[in-house]
Amino acid sequence: MDATTIITAATAISVGIILAAAGMGSAIGWGLICSKALEGISRQPEMRPQLMFNMFIFAGLMESFPFIVMAFALWFLFANPFLG
Template sequence: MEMVFIAAAIIIGMGALATGIGFGILGGKLLEATARQPEMANQLQVKTFIMAGLLDAVPMIGVGIAMYLIFVVAG
């Protein structure tokens, strides 16, 4: 029973960690690309926001799975 709670905590924690790393890499690459080609800054920013939205979906799926584990499997 308590293993389900540990599994849910690991799912949420790893999702948050991976998202933080992903956002760091994404922001760094945006700055590098903007420094190399400043005239494309607007296009790069739009594409970065689209990727940030997709990147942010991953921990939300993890939270959904963790809630399923807590409330359905352990309940």
């Protein structure tokens, strides 16, 4: 096998690992955000509107993380800087 094939295969495997880690991180983040918001609402029910608003803001930020990671992963996959 030549170097180009090895680099392309390693990049494909790395992209898969990167996307899996981004998805798992986002799922864990969603779980933590929602659980802490529910915990705060159960402690102070009168703060529900403010806590829900903050929860949705932070959830939107957490949702953007996998898309940013996906952009970098696709850059490595299709415009591979390691191939000379």
